[in-house]
Amino acid sequence: MRNLNLDQVQTLVAIADLGTLAAAAQALHLAPPTVSLHISELESRLGAALVVRGRRQASLTPAGEALVAGGRRLLAGADEVVEQVRRRAQGLEGLVRLATTAGVSAGLLPRLLERLARQSPGVDVKLDVLSSAEAMARLGAGTLDLAIVAMPQAAGGDVQVRPWRTDPMVALIPPAWDAPAQATPQWLAGQRWMSFGPATQMYRLIAGWFAQAGLNPRPRMELNHPLALRSLVGAGHGVAVLPLEQPGVAGGDVEQDNAGLQVRPLSPPLWRELGLARRASQVHDTAILAVWAALESLAVP
Known part of the structure; x- marks a missing residue:
């Protein structure tokens, strides 16, 4: 079997993203018959139907979905190779x-x-x-x-x-809350607190800190994104435990992402490595x- 034609794979991906052959043709600056030819040649080469053509929409068959998933990786890899060649050619x-x-x-x-x-x-x-x-x-x-x-x-x-890096973990607390000078496991367990998801090492780090105090509280919300957690704290939805990332110099200021929030050290201390x-x-x-x-x-x- 001959190798896949990346232009044809790109056409199939465009149909998957845009929903119609006409929209794919417009996005790729191709004539509609060329788009149809790309799909027909792909189907002939693979011996499988890839697209179901409806009156208004085009949908993928299971074989088409498999090719699109793999095709995205092929196209990303090809883009990376082209970029490397371009950069080397430009010195x-x-x-x-x-x-x-x-x-x-x-x-x-x-x-x-x-x-x-x-x-x-x-x-x-x-x-x-x-x-x-x-x-x-x-x-x-x-x-x-x-x-x-x-x-x-x-x-x-x-x-x-x-x-x-070894960064201290701190409690980020809404501005209007009455907060202690230090955040203990007992205090935090009684608050609406938010964390990364259980599959992350950040979650396991915080869970171990609670466990040392004999506690196993469940977070109110789980989001694997520091900025999203900070935004929720700023809106008053709860407390988040996150690393305080000081600049790579001694005596640096508190990172600007925490501006407006109450920042409290944990007691006992906890570090993210x-x-x-x-x-x-x-x-x-x-x-x-x-x-x-x-x-x-x-x-x-």
Whole structure:
């Protein structure tokens, strides 16, 4: 069987996203007969019906849905290859694939990209938000270059892990609430509190803190996004326990994302530890080293 034609796969994906062959033709700047030809050739090549053509809508068959799912990955990979070739042809240094956990705030990542832009303007970063387990697996498979992961993580094979940041966990409390000087497990268990979901290491970290006090309260709400949790706190819907990400210098100010909220230390203290992971076989890649150096400039022991 001949290889898939990516233009034809892109046509099928456009039909899946837009719902009609006519809309796909318009979006792809193709004549409607060309769109129909793309689908017919795909179906002939695969020996399977991919699209059910209705009077007003086009829907995918199960085989079509399977091809669209895989086709999205093929198209993303092709785009990445084209971008790498383009950058090398223009004399740029390269593209680095970096993964981060959802618990890293939207305040820390812009500081990373700003430093990288100053220090290595020819290096670009493709950022993915992944669980630490998925990031470690993709590093091992060679589909990532660097990852910010929750600690502890076991290094293995070609993947190296080193400590990066240790940030204190704090309670973020609505401005109008009567809050204590410190947030204890007993006080927090009696409040409307919100957290990351049970599948995350952030949740397990907080659950362990409660367990040490003999408590096992259930959060009122679970959201795997720091900014969303902060917004809900600001609106008075509850308390959130999140890391306080100080800048990578001593004596830095409280991060701006918490402006207007009451910030209270936890008692007993609790810390969120992050690490940096990379493949040992790429320690001499200049673009990866540039991103690694920018990350290390934000380290907090």
